Amino acid sequence: TQLLEQSPQFLSIQEGENLTVYCNSSSVFSSLQWYRQEPGEGPVLLVTVVTGGEVKKLKRLTFQFGDARKDSSLHITAAQPGDTGLYLCAGAPNYQLIWGAGTKLIIKP
Amino acid sequence: GAGVSQSPSNKVTEKGKDVELRCDPISGHTALYWYRQSLGQGLEFLIYFQGNSAPDKSGLPSDRFSAERTGGSVSTLTIQRTQQEDSAVYLCASSLNRVNTEAFFGQGTRLTVV
Numbered sequence: 001t002q003l004l005e006q007s008p009q010f011l012s013i014q015e016g017e018n019l020t021v022y023c024n025s026s027s028v029f030s031s032l033q034w035y036r037q038e039p040g041e042g043p044v045l046l047v048t049v050v051t052g053g054e055v056k057k058l059k060r061l062t063f064q065f066g067d068a069r070k071d072s073s074l075h076i077t078a079a080q081p082g083d084t085g086l087y088l089c090a091g092a093p094n095y096q097l098i099w100g101a102g103t104k105l106i107i108k109p
Numbered sequence: 110g111a112g113v114s115q116s117p118s119n120k121v122t123e124k125g126k127d128v129e130l131r132c133d134p135i136s137g138h139t140a141l142y143w144y145r146q147s148l149g150q151g152l153e154f155l156i157y158f159q160g161n162s163a164p165d166k167s168g169l170p171s172d173r174f175s176a177e178r179t180g181g182s183v184s185t186l187t188i189q190r191t192q193q194e195d196s197a198v199y200l201c202a203s204s205l206n207r208v209n210t211e212a213f214f215g216q217g218t219r220l221t222v223v
Contacts, residue, residue: 031210033210033211033212035212040216041214041216041217042113042200042202042214042215042216042217043152043200043202043212043214044214045211045212045213048211086149086151088151088152090212092210095159095207095208095210096140096157096159096165096210097142097204097210097212098154099151099152099154100151101150101151102150102151102152104149
């Protein structure tokens with residue numbers, strides 16, 4: 001069974017701090033996707049990483065795909081209350097998406 | 110359509126009644142997923158449709174749950190004899206095809222069984 005393990009499950013930090021969320025697997029993925037879900041909404045795609053070692057930046061968010069394409073990380077610099085939400089990673093090893101359990105992030109003003 | 114549309118947005122039903130939830134995916138998207146999400150939790154996979162292939166029903170929690178996708182477009186998730194533990198948000202997502210798997214979600218249907 002191919003799994004995506006996310007850590008931490010829950011993170012509550014003060015505004016302005018930095019944080020990293022991890023998405024790990026024992027399997028190789030051709031690509032991984034990161035989504036953010038806010039209360040009352042469906043998840044929204046943030047980024048897709050495709051190449052091993054790839055780094056993508058989205059304002060204060062930095063996404064990295066591991067060299068072996070088995071893991072990915074999301075780093076947020078100077079977190080803001082607007083970053084609060086559920087962060088999910090996903091991949092499609094056999095064309096069908098599988099999901100990590102999510103990281104619930106709360107940024108306190 | 111411009112996005113994934115789900116209806117109704119909210120549904121309150123009595124225990125034992127049947128409910129139907131509808132999903133209109135983005136036009137041209139061949140893949141369609143149904144998920145269930147309890148408050149503050151991750152996504153629980155229910156069923157996956159891909160084109161004309163047989164759906165992956167491995168996530169359906171019991172035989173009270175069924176889904177169909179007519180004409181490769183609109184999908185309906187049916188829950189028979191609803192139970193209180195069925196209360197959750199039901200999310201539908203579509204993606205372009207087997208290669209481009211980026212998912213676009215509807216806003217969900219919040220189901221409350223009383």
